[in-house]
């Protein structure tokens with residue numbers, strides 16, 4: 001196996017630190033990723049050399065800033081296999097991207113007689129925007145069930161799709177690690193006349209994605225989970241759909257003309273980018289895409305599959321440990337429970353060993369409730385994680401077991 | 409540092425919680441959950457005519473800290489008048505925020521001192537106490 005960490009880990013200054021005198025073992029990558037020097041430098045360079053407001057100034061500096069920002073639209077477009085950079089809308093992240101679709105597409109296209117179809121494994125950010133919209137419009141929300149192993153049960157999909165105008169599902173679950181067959185869902189949804197929104201928060205950072213292959217209609221993701229700064233994200237959508245959609249936020253830059261009593265709106269994509277955008281962060285996203293592309297998303301996926309297999313094998317050997325989410329097609333996210341030790345206590349004990357994992361409901365309370373859980377522990381990997389870090393995790397877990405053992 | 413958090417007495421209360429379960433005819437019930445972690449707790453109380461706690465039980469799911477703190481709490485307030493309970497809640501909340509502990513009644517609760525070094529876990533320790541303070545509010549409202 002091509003150990004990517006050997007070559008690339010050194011690019012991440014934050015990972016060189018110690019916590020409580022122990023080397024940091026960062027295993028909360030599903031929450032956010034660390035940033036390589038090239039991204040930090042790109043943001044720094046932008047502020048030191050090119051900073052101005054974009055699309056406005058008729059001077060060299062503003063032109064450079066605009067150029068820096070707009071060039072990232074092209075990069076994103078190529079990175080995800082979009083047909084045109086006009087299909088790329090910058091947002092603050094996945095959450096805003098989904099809210100944009102709910103607001104600008106949902107409000108116009110959904111009515112009280114319609115239904116939308118979500119899944120039982122969605123992140124709160126793909127549930128709450130629809131709850132909010134339903135309060136105003138009153139449509140039905142249906143769910144694709146999750147099986148015991150943590151896959152989507154697509155056996156009744158055709159039946160479920162009746163009357164459905166939109167299917168919205170995650171590409172990869174941030175709790176179970178399951179990679180969903182969104183291509184198949186999109187195919188059946190389109191046959192039933194529904195559009196498909198994919199929450200790509202967990203996928204774009206870890207595997208190659210191609211909009212032409214997936215053939216969905218909307219795709220949302222966040223920069224911060226893929227080596228870019230916080231505060232930048234993307235909504236991709238097919239151009240003909242975007243052109244039919246009204247604005248999201250109102251303000252500067254999203255207009256064509258403004259009169260005292262009404263306004264006309266800009267073309268796509270500017271129509272959806274109101275006010276001063278997170279320009280420096282978008283520039284950072286461009287640097288992150290360059291960085292990831294140079295490594296190769298296929299290599300990243302393969303290496304993380306290796307880490308996943310190794311970690312699964314080692315964790316399963318720990319007596320009393322059970323892994324939540326055993327789908328055949330998974331990314332490098334492992335949710336687990338350790339008998340007698342509550343996930344929070346586990347996280348605190350591991351933290352003392354320098355290990356950062358997540359404990360809680362992972363913003364997926366309906367999924368947890370379905371399996372009668374309140375919280376799980378979760379270790380999630382990125383290409384800069386080393387196989388040795390899995391051993392440190394295993395030792396930490398053994399230590400936690402020991403601490404809690406004698407009370408039995 | 410970990411040893412101060414997970415003292416033997418805390419793990420003992422976690423494994424063998426005192427007054428765990430539900431009362432047949434509870435007088436006042438309060439439920440409280442911590443939205444950031446999802447842990448939940450329910451406290452049930454019966455007061456006598458003199459406004460003293462004659463029965464208290466708790467149930468719920470949570471970490472060692474929240475469960476042990478709840479268990480110790482039920483022992484500490486058993487038989488106490490509601491005014492004393494109020495003082496004890498305030499005393500415990502102050503204790504978690506770093507104040508010295510002055511009460512004699514603290515007993516086992518002193519073992520939770522170690523939680524103060526883990527700011528994110530203080531909410532765990534105070535979960536049951538917040539539920540209890542809701543109960544007091546309800547009692548006052550009924551008066």
Ligand SMILES: Cc1ncc(COP(=O)(O)O)c(C=O)c1O
Pocket residue numbers: 030031092093094095096123125126170172173174199201202222224363
């Ligand atoms: C599957 C999934 N969807 C949506 C989100 C929300 O992303 P963000 O907080 O960056 O908007 C996350 C991240 O936590 C996620 O894991």
